Amino acid sequence: MSSKPAFKRAEPDARRLSLIEATARVLARDGVAGTSVRSIAVEAGVSPGLVGHYFPGIDALIAATYAHIEGQVSNALDAAVAEAAPTPRARLDAFVTASFRGPIADGQLLSTWIAFWSLVRSNRAIARQHDEQYAAFRARVENLLDDCGLAPERQRSAAIAITALVDGLWLELCLSPQAFRPDEAGAITRAALDALLA
Amino acid sequence: MSSKPAFKRAEPDARRLSLIEATARVLARDGVAGTSVRSIAVEAGVSPGLVGHYFPGIDALIAATYAHIEGQVSNALDAAVAEAAPTPRARLDAFVTASFRGPIADGQLLSTWIAFWSLVRSNRAIARQHDEQYAAFRARVENLLDDCGLAPERQRSAAIAITALVDGLWLELCLSPQAFRPDEAGAITRAALDALLA
DNA sequence: TTGCTTGTTGGACATTCGTACAACAAGTGA
DNA sequence: TCACTTGTTGTACGAATGTCCAACAAGCAA
Numbered sequence: 001m002s003s004k005p006a007f008k009r010a011e012p013d014a015r016r017l018s019l020i021e022a023t024a025r026v027l028a029r030d031g032v033a034g035t036s037v038r039s040i041a042v043e044a045g046v047s048p049g050l051v052g053h054y055f056p057g058i059d060a061l062i063a064a065t066y067a068h069i070e071g072q073v074s075n076a077l078d079a080a081v082a083e084a085a086p087t088p089r090a091r092l093d094a095f096v097t098a099s100f101r102g103p104i105a106d107g108q109l110l111s112t113w114i115a116f117w118s119l120v121r122s123n124r125a126i127a128r129q130h131d132e133q134y135a136a137f138r139a140r141v142e143n144l145l146d147d148c149g150l151a152p153e154r155q156r157s158a159a160i161a162i163t164a165l166v167d168g169l170w171l172e173l174c175l176s177p178q179a180f181r182p183d184e185a186g187a188i189t190r191a192a193l194d195a196l197l198a
Numbered sequence: 199m200s201s202k203p204a205f206k207r208a209e210p211d212a213r214r215l216s217l218i219e220a221t222a223r224v225l226a227r228d229g230v231a232g233t234s235v236r237s238i239a240v241e242a243g244v245s246p247g248l249v250g251h252y253f254p255g256i257d258a259l260i261a262a263t264y265a266h267i268e269g270q271v272s273n274a275l276d277a278a279v280a281e282a283a284p285t286p287r288a289r290l291d292a293f294v295t296a297s298f299r300g301p302i303a304d305g306q307l308l309s310t311w312i313a314f315w316s317l318v319r320s321n322r323a324i325a326r327q328h329d330e331q332y333a334a335f336r337a338r339v340e341n342l343l344d345d346c347g348l349a350p351e352r353q354r355s356a357a358i359a360i361t362a363l364v365d366g367l368w369l370e371l372c373l374s375p376q377a378f379r380p381d382e383a384g385a386i387t388r389a390a391l392d393a394l395l396a
Numbered sequence: 397t398t399g400c401t402t403g404t405t406g407g408a409c410a411t412t413c414g415t416a417c418a419a420c421a422a423g424t425g426a
Numbered sequence: 427t428c429a430c431t432t433g434t435t436g437t438a439c440g441a442a443t444g445t446c447c448a449a450c451a452a453g454c455a456a
Contacts, residue, residue, distance in 0.1 A: 009403055009452055010449065031229070032316050037444060047405045054298070103286050107319055114316045118230050120373055121305055131374050138377075160378050161363065161386045164370060168362030175318055176329050179336075188359045195393035207422055207433055235414060243434045250415065 007046075016054050016064075019044050023065040032115040045186035058118065063126050066116045069109070070133050076104055077140075088147035092193065094161060095144055097186040099170045105182060110174035138163050158196045162180055165192055205244075214252050214262075217242050221263040224308035230313035257317065261324050264314045267307070268331050274302055277337075286345035290391065293342055294360060295384040297368045303380060308372035336361050346395055356394045363390055 010018070022044035026035050037058055041048040055061040077098050084094035097103060119126045141159040150158060169185040208216070220242035224233050235256055239246040253259040275296050282292035296302060317324045339357040348356060367383040 006451070007404055012403085015403085017251070031320055033320070036442075038442080047407095048444095049406070049446080050404060051404075058444070091383075111316075111319055114312055117373065118309075118312050118316065121309055121348060122229055122231075127374075131377070134370065134374055134377060157224065157389075161381065161390065164366030164383075164386070165359065165363045166366070167367030167369060169358075171365060172332065172362060175315065176325075177331055179329070179332060184355065184358065185362075188355060188362070191355075192359065192390070192393075195390075205422080205434055210433085212412080213433085236412080245437095246414090247416085247436070248434060251433075256414070 009030055012054075015046075015050075018066075019046075019051060019061065020065050020068045023061055024112060027112045027115050028056055028162065031111050032118060033147060035115065059126075061125055062115065062119060063123070063129065065112070066129060069112055070129075072103055073109075074136075088144070088149070089193075091195075092141075092144040092148055093190055095140065096166050096189050096193070099166050100182040100185040100189075105170060105173050107174050107177070110171070132177060134163075145196075150197060154196075161196070162189070162192065165189060210252075213248075214245075215266075217244075217249060217252055217259065218263050218266045221259055222267055222310060224239040225263065225310045225313050229309050230316060233313065241359040248390055257321055257324075260317060261327065263310070263320070264324060264327060267310055268327075271307075272334075286342070286347075287391075287395075290339075290346055291388055293338065294364050294387050294391070297364050298371060298380040298387075303368060303371050304374050305375070308369070308381065332361070343394075348395060352394075359394070360387070360390065363387060 019040065022036070023040050026039050026043050037051045038048050040061070041051055051058075051061065055064065077095055077133065080094045080098035081091050084090045103109065116126060116130070120130050121127070138159045141162050142155045145155050145158055145162075146152070166189060167190065172179055173182060173185060217238065221233070221238050224237050226239050228237065235249045236246050237250055238259070242248075249256075249259065252263065278292045278296035279289050282288045301307065314324060314328070318328050319325070336357045339360050340353045340358055343353050343356055343360075344350070355395060364387060367386065370377055371380060
């Protein structure tokens, strides 16, 4: 009789991705305190030693997970814009209010985000990664505001304001879901846009 | 000759406070990853065992530190309002823009805050503490908006918006200090208040 | 089938963690 | 001076951490 293989080899990129996804799940389920090389390995169904084979250290794995989740959020925002009515204002509304619905407004996603934030001050690579993501988000808001006809000299300030408002509402929505409802957050954001575009 | 005492007894409340302050310093300096019973004890200049004598566990010490820092922030906001010109609008401006200056806008303070946030989802006491603090902040904004003559039915929504805007600007100011300047954050917030109170 | 590359395993290793506790001593009251 | 209370020390303990590496074996090439 033939014995079952003890393990299966995986395409390097696929294995790498499975480790990243396992890290995201552990981070979401157990928070940053419960995230370790071993718990990630268990979640991914591999031995602990394999983690070190793909990533030079746990911080690099966290940074890779950050980049991956960042891409997912960006895709969710793209999808929201694509599904919106083809008017500049509708696209802008869709972009900013997507943060108040799943999968972005999610306490588990916040756990992941907090883990990254906690590394920003000590890990320069993660700090740069955060800077780039923030700048990219703000740039997209600026473009959408430009499409709505906002004067160029007011775009920077308005984008900072809208980004901060959305971030603040998203944060509180994740931390204290009972404080206000997602549609209230959407209404508040649309009202702020009305005032900025008036 | 008389030998120097091996240690000095402290008033229980004073010792308790010194442990809390040491925790805040360690949290600010080393982040949540570098915070442990031992590092706190070293910072406070006491033996590791003493921590367990005053707090049933490390989580209780973190929660107590949270409450303490929260009180300091609240005092800083009070002071800002007290120093403002005695008009309703000036007091409101002072309250909301105080978050963009020291000691509140500080990357080290953010480290402390992130440590607390990372416990919100797993520690019910800290979650409740956060809810209460958020509600208190929003209630103060509501009162200040009321003083400015904002219609009662619009106060809740406006307070949520301003609180989120201030939180978002404060967060980004701490995470990416080079993205925009504190006075830009102040100008953005005052413009938002102008729109809400118009 | 045979040999080779390398993904993968599983455990060793030194550290560090939170907690518990017996022993010590500082300060107080008699 | 002499207990007595209790704040404080120092360490021991098991568990968990990140990193490392020799050995194994899956899958491909010949």
